C-alpha cells in the first residue's frame with residue numbers, strides 16, 4: 001500500500017479500499033480458522049549432517065482457506081500477530097507439538113525424535129500468561145519438556161522486555177531455546193551474551209539464499225567457531241543442495257534443515273522417514 005502522503009482522496013481509491021477490505025476479511029476468516037478445522041501442522045526434519053538422518057523436526061503451521069487454498073505462513077502469521085489471533089494459534093501449535101511428541105515417545109520409545117521445535121512469536125513471548133500456558137499444555141499432553149524446543153527470533157527477543165526472564169523460566173522447565181533466523185535482524189552477537197539460548201539457527205540467506213556465495217560462506221564459517229566457543233549448538237537452515245551440505249560439514253556443522261533432507265511433511269510421512277534411520 002502507498003504511504004498516506006496527505007492525499008485526502010486516498011480513502012476513495014477503490015483499489016486501496018479493496019485491499020483493506022480483503023485484509024479485514026482475511027483477518028476475520030483467520031479468527032474462525034482454528035475451530036473450522038482449517039489449521040494444520042507439518043513437520044520438517046532437522047538432520048544430523050554426518051548421517052543425514054532426522055534427529056528432530058520443526059513444526060510449521062498451515063492454513064487451508066476454503067476459497068484461497070493454502071495461505072503461506074509468511075502472510076497469515078503477520079496477520080495473526082497484528083490482530084492478536086497469534087496467541088490462540090500459538091497455543092494450538094504448541095499443544096499439537098506436545099501431543100505429537102508424546103505420541104512419538106509412545107511409538108518409538110527412547111529412540112523417538114530427540115526434539116520438536118516450535119516457533120513462538122514476539123506476542124506470545126511478551127504475554128505474561130505464556131509460561132502458565134506452556135505448563136498447562138505440558139501437563140495436559142504429558143509431553144516430556146526436554147523433547148521440546150522453542151524458536152524465537154532476534155526481533156521477538158528484543159521487543160519483549162521480559163524475554164530473557166521468560167526464556168530462563170522455559171529452560172528451567174527443561175525446554176531448549178533456539179534463536180531463529182540468526183543474522184537477519186538488527187542484533188549483534190552480543191545478544192547471545194544477554195539472552196540464554198541453546199541453539200543458534202543460521203538463516204537460510206547465508207546458506208542457500210542471496211548471501212550464500214562469498215559473504216554467506218564467511219558468516220557461516222565464523223558463526224560455527226563462535227557457537228563452538230560458547231557451547232551453543234548450530235543448525236544451518238535452508239540447505240538445498242549436496243554442495244551446500246558438504247560445505248557446512250567441512251565448516252564443522254553437525255545439524256541442518258532444508259529441502260535437500262525433506263520439505264515440511266505430515267507427521268505420518270515424517271515417521272516413515274524416521275523409522276529407517278532408527279534401524280540404520
Ligand code: C2E
Nearest residue numbers: 060061073074077093119120121238239240257258259264
Ligand atoms: P521459519 O521459522 O524460518 O521456518 C523455516 C521456513 O523455511 C519454512 O517456511 C520452511 O518451509 C522454509 N524452508 C525450509 N527448508 C528450506 C529450504 O531448503 N529452502 C527454502 N527456500 N526454504 C526452506 P514456512 O513453513 O513457509 O514458514 C515461514 C515462516 O512462518 C517461518 O519461518 C516462521 O517464521 C513462520 N511460521 C510458520 N509456522 C509458524 C508457527 O506455528 N508459529 C509461528 N509463530 N510462526 C510460524
Ligand code: CA
Nearest residue numbers: 058119151180
Ligand atoms: Ca523457525
Ligand code: CA
Nearest residue numbers: 180181201237
Ligand atoms: Ca528460520
Ligand code: CA
Nearest residue numbers: 153180181203
Ligand atoms: Ca523466517
